[in-house]
Amino acid sequence: MTNLPLREQLAELIRAGLERAQAAGDLPAFDIPDVPVAPSRHANHGDYGSPVCLGLARVLRRAPLHIAETVAPHVPESEMIAEVTVAPPGFINVALDQGWMARQASVILAAGETWGNVAAGASTRVQVEFVSANPTGPITVGSARNAVIGDALASVLEAGGYEVAREYYVNDAGAKVRSFGGSILSRYADCFGASIPFPEKGYPGDYVTTLAERLAESAGRRYLDIDRDQAVREVAYWGMARVLEQIEDDLAHLHIHFDTWRHEKDFYAEGLFDEMLDKLRAGGYVTEYDGATWFQHPDLEKDAVLIRSAEVVPDPEGRPTYLASDVCYLWDKLIQRAFDRAIYVWGADHHGDVPRVQAAAQAVGVDPDRLIFVLYQMVTLMRGGEEVRMSKSSGDFVTLRELIDEVGPDPIRFMMLTRTMDVTLDFDLDLAVEQSDRNPVYYVQYAHTRIAGVLRKAAEEGFDPQTDGDPALLTHPTELDLIRKMLALPEIIDVAARNLAPHHLTTYATELAAQFHAFYRDCRIVDAAAPELTRARLLLARAAKSVLARVLHLIGVDAPERM
């Protein structure tokens, strides 16, 4: 079930008003533009307003106020509209019908978890690829924002009418195989008193030692006795599989689950890279010099390496670059698996790679506009007022799991979604840990549990929670304010999905919770002396609880019955 956002319904009515004004000869013929409609910020401007007549002034060479006054009477009657008014300098304002609004409480309650769904996506098939942290070490706090944004974005797109698949890209090819395997193998050798030198660019973290000890326990001395290169490779893949198990488990604790895990090394095993290379060569996009194979494209200032020279990188498996894999991957996503769109959730530190991947798409005949890059700014982790530097290769980092265990998944998810992706995020560990009860997530969750508490109370008082009251009794201004806010969810989801901006949901959740608290303050819900009104307000409370739960679930946050 989908809902047409209220503002779009109103836009249609205003558009109809323009057409009728033309048909009646009150306005001359002209192409009717898009009719923008936005919620009014002030009560005396009605509930929604449109500035469409302001833009028509030039075309019609008439005063915008006069145009608005001409159009307003032609706006069709509707059960949802109480009044259409005009305000200087030419706004058309719409006041919603209070009886209609009150009835929407029933509609919203009946819609349940489908309330807010819109059809913006028109069943477009979209793949959201996110996290995709290298399987060479525990997932860090640095990936938390990526994980949360990607998952919430996927949820928002689902609610927005897209067909969505969540995918994790496993970077298990290239030079890191050798250095990661070599790191484990060196520590593994230590377990047996043997000595294998630690790789120059190895992974120094304690988790490597732990992995090595596990391997020593399960496999014995086996890897000391076989061919060294073979051992490094096998140990690397074994280690990456273990790390991935941990990553999957960590992400599960953040309520994140992927539909698919795509392995980079399979592109080479499947022969896809050779195929892409042929395609690029045929198009004249490949050149060779300095012993390397380069991608050249008129849109790029510099050539980009596809295959490194053997002199620089002796390891044959380490020669193809990320770009080489990226060509395969975009083909895999958009041609082989035929997604309409591929969304890449990337940290802003990778923004420089965007033009190369787009050029590569163009070069193999894929429309670059089908690749959508969602770039979020970096997270700075603060502890004791100081920045915690995170680097996987230095072994000095805070793992996502530590953060989840300390703070819990809900505050992480909520806090990571309170800002637009364009701003850097300071994540204060001390604040998150020591003062977590001040986190805004609890404000929203509290509204939900408060309703649950009221419903329990109502049941104790003998009110059947499943018996619907008469919404016509909902006439108090704060009751209507709460309904207004609930009615806004479809357009919030619409905006969030169209703009790939899931942070709108946290803002909305907070506003919705505030509206419930205001209602709770002004209107006593359970009152044995007024059973009909009680039933009506229980209906409203249940609808509010349902919408709060819906939004929290979209964000990926639990909606508890008790706290």
Added chain:
RNA sequence: GCCCCCGUAGCUCAAUUGGAUAGAGCGUUUGGUUGCGGACCAAAAGGUUUCAGGUUCAAAUCCUGACGGGGGUACCA
């Protein structure tokens, strides 16, 4: 040098993407429950949206240029 992001209340950030009188939280001050969960609510104070131009009926939002902060610019991953 070049490219990308940011600059809004004391602090951290919103602003349905170009609309009307720019809003929340935290902090500060002052109030509120012989009422369903006070993890709540109300009021006050706090603004030349960094600066200077420009486009537009209309700019926090778009363009140009400063200034300040962050990131990127490897045959790294």
